[in-house]
Amino acid sequence: LKPAAALASTATSFPNTHEKIQAVEDTPYFIDNKFVNSTTDKFIDLPDPATNNLVTRVPQMTDQEMKAAVASAEKAFKSWKNTTVLARQQIMFRFVQLIRENWDRLAASITLEQGKTFADAKGDVLRGLQVAEAAIAAPELLKGEVLEVAKDMETRTYREPLGVVAAICPFNFPAMIPLWCIPIATITGNTLILKPSERDPGAAMILAELVQKAGFPEGVVNVIHGAHKTVDFILDEPAIKAISFVGGNKAGEYIFSRGSANGKRVQANLGAKNHAAVLPDCNKNHFINSVVGAAFGAAGQRCMALSTLVMVGETKEWLTEVAESAKKLKVDGGFEEGADLGPVISPHSKERILSLIDSAEKEGATILLDGRNYKNSKYPNGNFVGPTIIANVTPDMTCYKEEIFGPVLVCLNVDTIDDAIDLINKNEYGNGVAIFTRSGPTAETFRRNIESGQVGINVPIPVPLPMFSFTGNKKSIAGGGANTFYGKPGINFYTQLKTVTALWQSQDAVAKKAAVHMPTLQ
């Protein structure tokens, strides 16, 4: 293999600016701890969402290259699985430290390729870093169970790695989602094929560099690139035993069914439509600050974005104040000082968002704050959409039924908390939900009856920290939610239980004849 010329500069070449890059380099892939340029002739252009200038080209790798990456991971597994978890833990300590040291570089790559503000990109890195930190508890979490089940006989369990596993990532958290997978997959003894989003693989490439520097042996983490074709390769490759997917429903439902049909273990977190029920007794200022941050932060491109308000009773009158606050947000290039939200990922995504706002207007809703014509004079070619608030929405409207994934807040009105619970439970998605109230009993009723997997009580984006698990529900997770990401369920996902029953009896106790019946308790 020929190491890429860009090896040393792969990650350092991310400038903290949206200025046009003069010498654009292709993104290499990562195999055996080396960066390699693909020999493909098919590339996916990756533009800066703030300018639409080319940042890099991402290869649609050839089958031969992807097979080589899997062969490398298979080879690495043979020795990696036999290292002790304590040895793997030492590497994870170094990985965590390196992520901290490279935090700004990681964040800069995210702002440049994905568009979110630099401050928000630092949060993207932190939420992934915390998974790596929590994974350091693996020696505790991997402990098995033991019981004396009969005289001289004990049964004990071991958690063993699966083999080569794969991760298929979305564009919206270029560091966090790869870090939902790299630490837990590897500390449990698996080797990993990571496919970042073809729309922003830069952070994953920096993480690859840190994998190498942290001392992971060659082939424990390989990074491959491409779109649908690469996903199909992963789905059909027999050596890959498990797939972690995060992304939208179209791709995720396909990946879950084809991956499962091929006998793989699949965890798949999908799309969302997160609601907040707003009660008249809540702290109004806290509610307004919370919802404006959670609806418009990251330009609404978070799976836990609070995109839907259910205004109970007279709280519908508060929407003008919400709009006043949203109007003050600064929409700008992500590296700009004081930017609150950046552009959305692509011109196509912007068009889709605008057409969903248009549909709401046509279907009779009120556009209370209109970001459709937002223009930024410094970035005239960016994919900017200003914060938009749509009032008087009803559940039959397209803007309610679809995940918008942009800086758009849709608002519905109901009379009581029971109506709010009914409405929210009728929605197909069940990722996150919030309630704003000062009443403990109301919050408790809501918590008991709501069908979403992650509930915030006066907390707008209740993403669990990694000592818990990310527990979406309904259409927001494939397979009925059996396999959730990180926390103890994450350790379970990446390991197979082995149960050993051993008999150690003295020679004198050996029976005189063979027993042919099933043993009964004596």
Ligand code: NAD
């Ligand atoms: P996406 O589904 O378009 O892409 C995700 C991955 O799937 C990418 O790596 C892409 O290459 C691949 N892919 C895309 N279309 C495919 C297809 N037709 N066949 C095979 N593979 C395909 O998602 P995205 O736009 O990158 O990310 C945004 C979506 O992810 C939103 O719906 C968001 O809610 C969801 N998301 C969910 C969570 C969660 O934890 N529930 C977290 C982050 C993002």
